[in-house]
Amino acid sequence: MIFPQLQIQSTRAKIGIRSELGHFEIKQSRAYIQIESKGARVHIDSEPAVVHIDQTKTWDALTGGKPLTFWNRIYDQSGKFVLDAIQNTVDEYNKIGNILATDNPIAEVARDSMFRQSPYHDIFGPASSDNVDFNPTFTKPDINVDVGGIDIQVQTNRPQIEYKRGSTRTYMEQYPSVHITPPKFDITL
Template sequence: MTVPLPQIQIQSVPGRIGIQSQSGQYDIRQNSATIDVQTSDTVIDIKTEQPVVMIDMTKTWDALTGGKPEAFWNRIYSSYKECAIRYIQSKVQEYNQIGDLTAGGNPVADVAKQSLSQQDLKLNVFGPASYDNVDFQAVITKPEVNVQVGRADINVKVNKPDIQYNRGNVKVYMEQYASITVTPPIIDLTH
């Protein structure tokens, strides 16, 4: 009879190393940029003068009242020469008619009769009556415009970022230790 040989049993468990890691983190904070804006308004300065209307009514007053005394008397004096010439011309014509011996009838009576229907000589002492006796003149000055352009001053201040770095870590540990188990053979001595 054969006897089985006893066997040794060896059992091994490998060791395991555990590693836990945590990444580093950046914490970045940055405030918005600070903007300072200062403006000044545009200023418009306009200087104007009232329009001036000049009315000359000299011709109107000359036609209505004869005008200023100096102008009135100048018209009378200048009219005398013309009146004297017309008067002399009418008298020369009358005396020529009386002196014409070839004309029949009674020339003195005819001239006397004509002189009754004659109009008197008129002195031109008033100015002419016209719808255009008033002169208008308007003086309009150009406005003076001064523009002071406004402006905007913009100052921008960039705030630096606040950067915080939180370090990560690496944790190394034995998750399982290595082991060897040796089981001796069982020997049966009863045989």
Template sequence: MPQIQIQSTPARIGIQSELGQYQMRQGKVNLNIKTEPTVIDIKTERPVLIIDQTDTWNALTGGKAEAFWDRIYNSYGQYAARYVENKTQEYDRIGDITAGGNPVADLARQKMSQDMIPLNVYGHASPRNVKFDAIISKPEVNVQVGGVTTTPDYSPLDIQYQRGKFNVYMEQYASVKITPPEIDLTI
């Protein structure tokens, strides 16, 4: 019995592709630097020197009148006590009958050659009579801190893209081949 022959060929699709390409360019970055110096402001006052020569002038000239008379007045008590003591000794000597001689004449002669009791009207002389006192104020310091400012200057980024290729094609078409049976028509 004759048979039909069928032959089929499947279709085949071909694909070719190439990747796209990026090209990127960017210029150098410029860096702007700005500096501000630190400012220091110092304010000071001149030192004050106080010299006290009061004791020196008291020792040399007696000083101011008030201090001069004060020293004289304050030393009167000491002189009065010494005077009373001397007079008591003189009267004891005059009153002593056993001593003999002429005590009044002897005391008078002695008084003529005797120095007066020194009166301390001047101050004490000393190398430390001059006093120094210094007034030094602290300086006022103001500091304005400087700084550094940096500013980058970027150039723009240039991006270019080249598209790739994508090719789809039929590598083989589908086909069906039918072979009819051979029939012998000769009979």
């Protein structure tokens, strides 16, 4: 005996989902920058150099110098001249007083005194290329430096942020179904 069989077919439901992601839109304008620079400055205070020139030796050589120096120089040499004159006088009288002399000593002394050179008076200073003394005096300069600098001002702009939402759509892609096929009976005998 054969039992009739039922055929049942079922189809599952399918749910479809479509989604779009949300996204951000960001806008931001550029920052504003202002730069001010101040250059360095140097302040220098200085005094000119001072040169002390001493020409005393030069004037001593040319004119004898200041009167006090001139007369002191003559006075310093006069002691030597007096000693030389005394020595000459002693020599002359020794010649005249020489009993053993055969010639005329008085005439000889007179002739020598006629041609005798007068004593040399050194009344001027020595002539030299080093007669001028230079003494420079330098002062240190006073240097002040103002460094200056840079002043930077930055103004930023806030960003504008917009969020656009996405979406989700749910739909039935396939509906569920059940198909039942009834059995076929053959009733013919």
